[in-house]
Amino acid sequence: MNTYAFFALVRKDLRLFFTDKRSLMMSFAAPIAIASFFGFVLGGPTDRKASRIPVWIVDQDQSGLSKKITDQLANDSGLELRSGDLALARAEVQSGKARVAVIISSGFGERAGRAMFGAGEKPALELLYDPSRSPEAQMVKGILTGAIMQQVGKEVFGGETGRVFLDDSKKWIDQATLPEQDKSILRDLFRSVERWNQRTDTAGAAQPGPAAMQTPYDLKEEAVAAPGVKYNSFAHSFTGMGVQFILFMGIEAGVSILLQRQRGLWKRLRAAPISRATLLGSRSLSAAICALIILAVLFSFAWLVFDVRVEGSFAGFIGVALAFALMTSSFGLLIASFGKTPEATRPLAIFATLVMVMLGGSWVPSFLFPEWLQKATLAVPTRWAVDGLNGMTWRGLGLDQAIMPMIMLAGFSLLFGAIAIRRFRWEVD
């Protein structure tokens, strides 16, 4: 191989890359800006206070139970509770200022306890929500259900209202059209509740304990990564955007070969006494070097500004980065081998890349995908790049966990490279 020619071609590609303002903007500024934005939107640093969901509550019942439910919701760290009348709450949700409005209808407190034992009609609880924020509505629904179950349970198993519920329920059971055996079991249940209430009354404050129904667990929240590693959403966003924009650079590397064809440069290069391996190899090496430089700049920025660290194996991080850089360069060659003209090829390649990065979990982590899609995306190289880089950064995994992504990315490199070489049009136009 003519090494002078090989390295002259690599130098030429790097020089062209670093003198092209558009490519610098696309490779460095754009991913940094977008990754920073996504990092903030998706949570930011772990020590940052999570944003609270604005919720309006309309208490039309004004009972003791509804007030207790309202108080519990107000104390929830995930909600920013405001109260008002129905018209105002509806207007707030409609305008997008509030995500959800909870309407506790009149008679809720009275009917909820009875309904718990199947006696009487269930009271209505209305939830108004912004259709564009349905995931937040689901979260509010969960918090609300927990609060209601807890407060209604307290009432039934301890409060004054609970005793009334029990008396009413015993009367109801006599009239109910249930099998005698079921009636007998329910009477036993009510007697047990009565005995429980009498016992807690006698024990009083002298014997503190579970005087009412409570949630059967204490929820402890912790973002799980390696021991001592805190999740930093910037790590994922910089990985995702890095993968995406490095692939864009790969597209440009491929399109540059088509441009050389169009401008007659390919003819001049092919007329020189250099092998096909020199021509394609130099283009691959220069693209891989660019990919590594982009990744280094992005993660250096993320480290300096957002404290993103390689919490896992640094060798693994380098290995995955190298394998991804090689995959990017062979992806570029693939584009050059399938493309006819730069104008026709670039949009198609961008579309294919966007699909690939989306499926690879660059935008949204792949664990949020349906299970079948998670399995299917194992056939997408970006999935291995994103998982590999995430594993070595915020997940804090060891070198052994980098092996599989490295093997898979190297495999994709070989596959793309083989197809590209087979399909490449060597004869000049």
Next chain:
Amino acid sequence: MPALDVRDIRKRYGSIVAVDGVSLSVNPGEMTGLLGPNGAGKTTTVSVICGLVRPDHGEVLIGGRHLQHDDDPVKRHIGLVPQDFALYEEMKAQDNLELFGALYGLAGKQLQDAIHRCLDLVGLSDRRNDLVSTFSGGMKRRLNLAAALVHDPDLLLLDEPTVGVDPQSRNAIFENLEGLKRAGKALVYTTHYMEEAERLCDRIVIIDHGKLIASDSTQNLFRLLPSANVLALELEHLPEQNGWRALSEVPGVKSVELRGTELFLGLTDLSEAAPGVLAWLAEHGIRYHHVSSERASLETVFLSLTGRSLRD
């Protein structure tokens, strides 16, 4: 030994015959013009010569050796000036030449000396550190030539090297090429500008629809025409009757035509036929007060050989 020997090359693209049995030979210090209209097969012929396109039939010898593979050292003897500006416009002139020199294995002082020589030759030494994108079309053409010369090839293939060039740059390129010819380089000059070929080339190869129509020295090609020259005489008065028609019997006169008081004579060879014509006029008392001659062009030769114009 010829610097280039092309023997009966043929190339098809599907049903289209691009080159159909073209042969030509170029010696050192000689410039051969490859002429033909657009789509005649000139560029394909050049591509076959420098190994960019594999011919279906025939062979190409560069300095007596076959070109075997992509990195064959034989390619170092060839310099290609493509029709396009095959330059990296985002790079400086110096950087372009460094790259193209390195492709041919040049490095260090040898490369820098070669770049210096080539930039001097094309008159761009003072612009060596400027981006090519800032160059005029003529300057780009000259740098395009320099890029093909940086490795000092024996054979230079020029594919329409003056397209879109201003007259000043065109003359500069012509002077460069004449200098290279004097320096013993073999040149193949592809063009459809007949006047360029007439001025520069020792031999002309005319191809049309991929076929070789004629291949000879410029002089001999003109001899293929019935009238290589036209002699025009402005007569003092109209000759009596039609006696002037007898001029066609003078040796070397192929045609005679009278338009008003102007007499036009088609001659096979001006130097051979003109004295006889003038003597005949004197003998028959036909006086004239102005004589001019006009040579037929290669355009006329092409028209005569193919029945159509080069720019059709």
